[in-house]
Amino acid sequence: xxxxxxxxxxxxxxxxxxxxxxxxxxxxxxxxxxxxxxxxxxxxxxxxxxxxxxxxxxxxxxxxxxxxxxxxxxxxxxxxxxxxxxxxxxxxxxxxxxxxxxxxxxxxxxxxxxxxxxxxxxxxxxxxxxxxxxxxxxxxxxxxxxxxxxxxxxxxxxxxxxxxxxxxxxxxxxxxxxxxxxxxxxxxxxxxxxxxxxxxxxxxxxxxxx
Amino acid sequence: xxxxxxxxxxxxxxxxxxxxxxxxxxxxxxxxxxxxxxxxxxxxxxxxxxxxxxxxxxxxxxxxxxxxxxxxxxxxxxxxxxxxxxxxxxxxxxxxxxxxxxxxxxxxxxxxxxxxxxxxxxxxxxxxxxxxxxxxxxxxxxxxxxxxxxxxxxxxxxxxxxxxxxxxxxxxxxxxxxxxxxxxxxxxxxxxxxxxxxxxxxxxxxxxxxxxxxxxxxxxxxxxxxxxxxxxxxxxxxxxxxxxxxxxxxxxxxxxxxxxxxxxxxxxxxxxxxxxxxxxxxxxxxxxxxxxxxxxxxxxxxxxxxxxxxxxxxxxxxxxxxxxxxxxxxxxxxxxxxxxxxxxxxxxxxxxxxxxxxxxxxxxxxxxxxxxxxxxxxxxxxxxxxxxxxxxxxxxxxxxxxxxxxxxxxxxxxxxxxxxxxxxxxxxxxxxxxxxxxxxxxxxxxxxxxxxxxxxxxxxxxxxxxxxxxxxxxxxxxxxxxxxxxxxxxxxxxxxxxxxxxxxxxxxxxxxxxxxxxxxxxxxxxxxxxxxxxxxxxxxxxxxxxxxxxxxxx
Amino acid sequence: xxxxxxxxxxxxxxxxxxxxxxxxxxxxxxxxxxxxxxxxxxxxxxxxxxxxxxxxxxxxxxxxxxxxxxxxxxxxxxxxxxxxxxxxxxxxxxxxx
Numbered sequence: 001x002x003x004x005x006x007x008x009x010x011x012x013x014x015x016x017x018x019x020x021x022x023x024x025x026x027x028x029x030x031x032x033x034x035x036x037x038x039x040x041x042x043x044x045x046x047x048x049x050x051x052x053x054x055x056x057x058x059x060x061x062x063x064x065x066x067x068x069x070x071x072x073x074x075x076x077x078x079x080x081x082x083x084x085x086x087x088x089x090x091x092x093x094x095x096x097x098x099x100x101x102x103x104x105x106x107x108x109x110x111x112x113x114x115x116x117x118x119x120x121x122x123x124x125x126x127x128x129x130x131x132x133x134x135x136x137x138x139x140x141x142x143x144x145x146x147x148x149x150x151x152x153x154x155x156x157x158x159x160x161x162x163x164x165x166x167x168x169x170x171x172x173x174x175x176x177x178x179x180x181x182x183x184x185x186x187x188x189x190x191x192x193x194x195x196x197x198x199x200x201x202x203x204x205x206x207x208x209x210x
Numbered sequence: 211x212x213x214x215x216x217x218x219x220x221x222x223x224x225x226x227x228x229x230x231x232x233x234x235x236x237x238x239x240x241x242x243x244x245x246x247x248x249x250x251x252x253x254x255x256x257x258x259x260x261x262x263x264x265x266x267x268x269x270x271x272x273x274x275x276x277x278x279x280x281x282x283x284x285x286x287x288x289x290x291x292x293x294x295x296x297x298x299x300x301x302x303x304x305x306x307x308x309x310x311x312x313x314x315x316x317x318x319x320x321x322x323x324x325x326x327x328x329x330x331x332x333x334x335x336x337x338x339x340x341x342x343x344x345x346x347x348x349x350x351x352x353x354x355x356x357x358x359x360x361x362x363x364x365x366x367x368x369x370x371x372x373x374x375x376x377x378x379x380x381x382x383x384x385x386x387x388x389x390x391x392x393x394x395x396x397x398x399x400x401x402x403x404x405x406x407x408x409x410x411x412x413x414x415x416x417x418x419x420x421x422x423x424x425x426x427x428x429x430x431x432x433x434x435x436x437x438x439x440x441x442x443x444x445x446x447x448x449x450x451x452x453x454x455x456x457x458x459x460x461x462x463x464x465x466x467x468x469x470x471x472x473x474x475x476x477x478x479x480x481x482x483x484x485x486x487x488x489x490x491x492x493x494x495x496x497x498x499x500x501x502x503x504x505x506x507x508x509x510x511x512x513x514x515x516x517x518x519x520x521x522x523x524x525x526x527x528x529x530x531x532x533x534x535x536x537x538x539x540x541x542x543x544x545x546x547x548x549x550x551x552x553x554x555x556x557x558x559x560x561x562x563x564x565x566x567x568x569x570x571x572x573x574x575x576x577x578x579x580x581x582x583x584x585x586x587x588x589x590x591x592x593x594x595x596x597x598x599x600x601x602x603x604x605x606x607x608x609x610x611x612x613x614x615x616x617x618x619x620x621x622x623x624x625x626x627x628x629x630x631x632x633x634x635x636x637x638x639x640x641x642x643x644x645x646x647x648x649x650x651x652x653x654x655x656x657x658x659x660x661x662x663x664x665x666x667x668x669x670x671x672x673x674x675x676x677x678x679x680x681x682x683x684x685x686x687x688x689x690x691x692x693x694x695x696x697x698x699x700x701x702x703x704x705x706x707x708x709x710x711x712x713x714x715x716x717x718x719x720x721x722x723x724x725x726x727x728x729x730x731x732x733x734x735x736x737x738x739x740x741x742x743x744x745x746x747x748x749x750x751x752x753x754x755x756x757x758x759x760x761x762x763x764x
Numbered sequence: 765x766x767x768x769x770x771x772x773x774x775x776x777x778x779x780x781x782x783x784x785x786x787x788x789x790x791x792x793x794x795x796x797x798x799x800x801x802x803x804x805x806x807x808x809x810x811x812x813x814x815x816x817x818x819x820x821x822x823x824x825x826x827x828x829x830x831x832x833x834x835x836x837x838x839x840x841x842x843x844x845x846x847x848x849x850x851x852x853x854x855x856x857x858x859x860x861x
Binding site: 456463 | 835
């Protein structure tokens with residue numbers, strides 16, 4: 001294996017140690033993210049527990065097509081992200097470049113589909129407080145959760161797209177090979193954003209199906 | 211491998227303070243300079259929160275409202291709480307002494323992620339500016355806890371701005387936590403095993419654990435409140451099916467562990483001071499470590515004791531009550547071990563030691579009254595009275611702030627390279643102890659007699675206790691202001707400090723005062739455990755131990 | 765690059781992620797089918813189980829937790845463990861209120 005060159009920062013003396021610290025630090029951050037989403041998932045669990053039937057009635061109005069499509073899109077983006085990061089580590093810059101471009105495009109595709117879905121939700125009066133379609137409390141709670149959780153997720157994804165975009169910018173300047181550690185960190189974050197969506201998918205789109 | 215010898219020939223870069231341009235400070239990634247940046251910021255906030263406290267105490271001098279309106283009073287105590295909790299106590303010791311000392315104590319060049327460290331300070335400044343903007347825009351009236359529906363349905367004040375400030379401050383705190391955890395895992399010098407870490411480093415580790423795992427839940431609960439307020443989404447509003455107790459669960463999942471964010475660092479500071487100034491090894495070092503980790507973990511399981519009267523299930527209350535008693539055990543172990551460390555010590559009653567001894571007494575009173583409050587029947591009786599106010603001020607002000615001042619004096623020569631006037635410092639330490647008790651002990655009595663908290667207009671029979679408390683606050687304020695004068699003087703005229711003026715152990719004392727930019731000119735190698743203040747075989751238990759030598763001049 | 769090396773690179777860079785991705789898609793199809801098939805029991809538990817399987821695939825293979833050192837596993841486990849404290853004690857109240 002060709003040891004990839006790396007940009008060594010203070011206070012590190014050895015690239016291996018810097019790499020371990022970066023990966024560890026990122027995992028600690030991800031643990032923190034788990035608690036962040038834990039808070040909103042608890043909100044979901046409490047609301048659903050209070051009135052399962054009403055909650056399911058609200059959830060049935062969600063758009064299963066877009067939900068499933070976006071799950072597939074995001075899972076595929078995790079594939080391209082993994083390929084890109086591993087290719088960079090092996091020094092295959094061209095592969096890495098194309099895989100990362102695909103990742104950014106899939107990320108954008110997710111956001112575009114989400115935008116279409118939001119437009120439909122507006123048209124179907126699924127925004128609590130804005131001429132809302134349901135009168136029940138549980139339905140309001142479900143859609144309150146839907147909007148909050150998906151928007152927070154979309155913000156996370158946008159940050160991820162920015163991080164992958166930064167790698168591509170570095171590539172444009174010919175500096176990507178020395179940033180393989182940054183690519184690994186970006187990939188870890190990207191996968192977590194994917195996992196959160198994987199968890200949101202059944203909670204939002206598969207609740208209350210026949 | 212790294213070869214420190216190469217650097218030897220290079221010109222001496224001098225102390226970390228040698229560069230003085232504003233730009234060099236605002237773009238620094240040196241952990242020591244970032245500590246100084248934080249020190250300036252939190253000092254400002256300490257006095258901002260202090261001004262609010264002063265007005266509150268003035269208002270409570272008489273039973274009637276005379277200085278501020280009812281609404282103004284709500285905004286004052288909210289400001290006091292938000293500023294003191296998130297902009298002074300939570301960041302206080304970790305971001306100043308933690309940033310400055312942690313890399314030095316473990317023999318590192320810097321923290322693991324120096325840029326992230328600087329970013330955390332900028333986030334803190336942004337958060338601070340948002341909070342000051344809240345103040346200028348008229349303040350918030352919800353109380354520092356942002357309880358719903360005070361913060362969602364019934365507040366006309368700037369809840370969103372204040373919540374945004376706390377939200378951003380939370381990210382600053384998470385960044386610091388991640389940095390410290392990675393630093394302690396990855397950057398310990400050769401031979402610095404886990405059981406050779408100074409207790410202050412362990413305290414930083416335990417604190418960081420709480421910061422990283424609790425703060426995100428606070429961020430989410432503030433976000434949910436903002437969403438409820440801006441978009442009218444029903445989350446905590448019971449009229450729309452929401453659960454207001456859910457907010458309290460989310461909030462206290464952070465805010466109870468946050469109490470340990472405030473007290474664990476203080477425990478670390480006090481352990482260092484007591485061992486050095488009593489010239490003894492820390493008694494039961496390993497138990498001190500396990501106790502801190504146990505406090506950090508158990509601290510997450512007791513939050514429900516804030517909700518005994520909220521309508522929470524009585525069974526849940528019993529579980530929380532039991533767990534709250536359990537967490538007193540590691541806290542008690544620590545108090546016993548500090549006392550054990552003093553035993554047969556050659557105690558120097560220096561200013562830092564006086565603060566540390568004050569901590570011991572005040573923490574014990576705060577902790578024991580905490581047990582009163584963990585007992586459901588007593589808690590139901592004194593909920594939302596001044597008893598609770600007195601209890602948590604004993605922990606947060608009596609213990610944490612005393613430890614902060616103790617640490618400030620203890621490491622002042624190391625940080626600034628100057629000695630301060632021991633006479634004035636001793637006087638301030640004693641004044642603070644008496645001023646504190648004078649201020650807060652009467653509140654236990656007023657609370658026990660039934661005076662509710664957060665009222666600006668109170669029944670006249672409580673006036674005597676409030677007059678005592680307000681008079682004590684004057685003494686306390688003097689004790690807080692005094693260091694500004696004599697420590698400020700020491701910066702200008704103070705005698706130069708040697709590398710180790712206290713004869714303390716620990717790697718931070720092995721480098722010059724103030725430390726050079728690169729900390730160590732070659733990576734240190736550690737071969738012994740901490741606190742070697744006397745030979746190993748000299749145990750505490752020996753009953754026929756010969757009388758110790760008279761104290762040598764330190 | 766020798767032939768052996770080339771094959772190894774191809775395996776780690778391309779083949780392994782692809783296999784994981786196929787697995788993810790298969791479980792997604794299963795999730796979808798189970799949720800929409802009328803009359804099947806334990807819909808919520810099953811859909812969460814499928815989500816957990818997908819999440820585990822991503823964590824273990826894409827995020828390489830399978831190969832990671834002990835402290836990284838501890839960091840990953842800590843997030844989940846602490847979130848379980850939050851759920852456990854909140855529901856201790858909710859279910860007995």
